[in-house]
Amino acid sequence: MSVEPLDRVGIVGLGHMGASLAGALAPHVAVVGYDLSTASVDYVRRQFEVEVTRSLEDLVRASDVVVIASPTPSVRQIRDEIDRLAGAMGRRPVVCDIASVKRELALDSPMPSTIRYVSLHPMTGREGNGAKSADPSIFVHANWALVLTGHEEPGALALATRVPLMLGNGVVPIELTDHDRAIAMVSTLPHVSAVALGRLVGEGESHALLQLLAAGSIRDSVRVARTEPTRIVEMLYPNRSQLKAAIDALISELEACRDNLDDEAWLLAWTQSGHRGAEGLLPRNDSKRMHRVPLPELASEFQRMARVGGVVVELTQSAETIMIVSVGGETSGDELS
Known part of the structure; x- marks a missing residue:
């Protein structure tokens, strides 16, 4: 299995979190943003020099990973529309929500058939509302919850986790029932x-x-x-x-x-x-540990980490193998100096 490219991240919803994420990602990967608000689209384009569109179809066509950063009540509707558009295009993008509450997203139910879905939750934010309150610095030293349902495809997990990791953020696997x-x-x-x-x-x-x-x-x-x-x-x-x-x-x-x-x-x-x-809530300098798993076993490895704790800080894929570097928890593998 070849390593999937991550050339462009699409962000649906350019409010406080979506606009902040667009600004944080822009130095690392091509970003295309979408919002129904002309003011939000124009502000993000000017402020962060990212590509923007008023067409969800164009965003889905252009993106390897689509992040839904809209308010929680709208996530399911947007997810289903992205699935419909992707199906018509014959594409299978990775689609992630970053909602702070997962209960209303029905993640334990069968997902739409075309997209590959992964649920994330960046543990960051600040007071403010709307695109003009955006602050990319909120993603400095942040951790993201990777919310596991048991339905994720290994390739989708590998691609989705690259989004927070490219920001230097950590990824904390957690079961849906615990989130x-x-x-x-x-x-x-x-x-x-x-x-x-x-x-x-x-x-x-x-x-x-x-x-x-x-x-x-x-x-x-x-x-x-x-x-x-x-x-x-x-x-x-x-x-x-x-x-x-x-x-x-x-x-x-x-x-x-x-x-x-x-x-x-x-x-x-x-x-x-x-x-x-x-x-105990302060950041710690735990030793890093490295371990390798076959790509088909990545979901099982993340589920194991969800049980014993730990933060993924690096993930490298080469064909059929994933190298994971993690800190904290009872993680297995070789300790790195």
Whole structure:
């Protein structure tokens, strides 16, 4: 099996994430962007000097990988339209969504018959909305979730993962059943707590005084609440079933703190535990490990990594063999110096 070329990436949807991704990819690969908004198309063309089109058909015809960067509720419709167009052209492009919530995408159901589908989720972003809020730097040192359903073709996985890897990003394999629960804790819940603090401090009875006293700790804590509210709702509502459990867990922590405020030893142990947890979220310099797998076994290898943990940082394909370099987790292979 020959190595598939990745000459052009098509991006459908040039809002905050799509435009940011277009700008980040432009120095590495040819990019063509598509959006119904003339203003977004014109801005991305001028700002990042990438090719743009108002024709989804032209984008599908030109792209080796198509990234759907539109709001989650529209992903399935766009996916089906791309499948129809690709079928009429006799093409089988790799198509990826980058939606933050996978529950509504029906990824565990049979996929459209023509396209080769891979679901990704870049763990990055910033406050803002629309193409003019684009910031390619959000993809510096980012990790992407590679969401596994068991239906992915090995060649499609190899091609799709090259998109984040060419940005110097890491790829974290994760099972579909685990994704939305994990995202509720590390992404959606922080938005909920930021909004709650924003309301409590910024709009409460003493908000005028509190605004004058606000410094780094509260400003950092509410930063993501400055995201355009409709974007926050697009994160919260689709993942509401998992988010409820995450909110309950946070409430339990807050109630435990409230109930033990008179116990200094308990407070010290509690804050020490939180300190360790926060330190564990910082980037680490783990040793790299290299291992080779036959291309037909790539999906199985990613599923194994999803079980034991690990981040793919390099992937090289030569005919029938894939070389994977990864960090963290219980990854097998030879340690690299």
